[in-house]
Amino acid sequence: MRLLPLLLLAALLSGCASTPNNDPSGTWINQAAIDAARESGRLREALLAYGPNLEWHIAPERQQASYSNGFELAEGRLQNAGEGRWQVTFYGDYNEQLAMQNGELVQITSEYWPEQHFARVSGEPKPLGSSFEQALYRDYLGGDWLIEEGLGQGGLVRFNSDGQVQGLPGAERFALCLAGDCAAMSGEHDSLWLQAGDQGSPWLFVHEGNQLRIFEAQNRAQYDEMPEYQPGPQRWLLKRR
Structure with a gap:
């Protein structure tokens, strides 16, 4: 007689446990792009490959x-399309399809974009884009970096997930270039923005293993053209401890 209640309880718990796997609610980040950037060091290549x-x-x-x-x-209207799929309709009546697969949110291949996979993140809601950015900063640049060459040699640098940088002379905040104009201006090179107070400038960098080389960004374009940055003199060589 006790077996039936136990079976019912097990079924109930099983159903509750499986619900999150089919629920798309919340924040999802492109963890595959972060992992690829961390492993290869090449941020732009990773974003292009997995974005x-x-x-x-x-x-x-x-x-x-x-x-x-x-x-x-971009914000769109979400509709349940059945069988674990959702349709998102954006301004201009173009649509994207989302699906839940093995606990991941999958953006289905469309005429605009390739298939992309997203991992759920927990915690308090943040402004759109902030969760990915903070996870990238933590995984890609996290830890302590020793200044092996350049101003402040021998000091330690820390890039925080909130965009603050400590120990890098002349810089209080940083931002990695992810897309848009900064990517167009730096071309195939990875770039970041360093700022102190209300003054900042772009820099190019090369991330190889536990080394980070930061170069001056020299503009090769004419004064009336969009900037075209190429690596100039190396300003810092950092090594992760």
């Missing part, structure tokens, strides 16, 4: 879905 979209916010209760690609934000 372009970097983060989704899904709110079925409000029929809303929005994404960030590191440069633009």
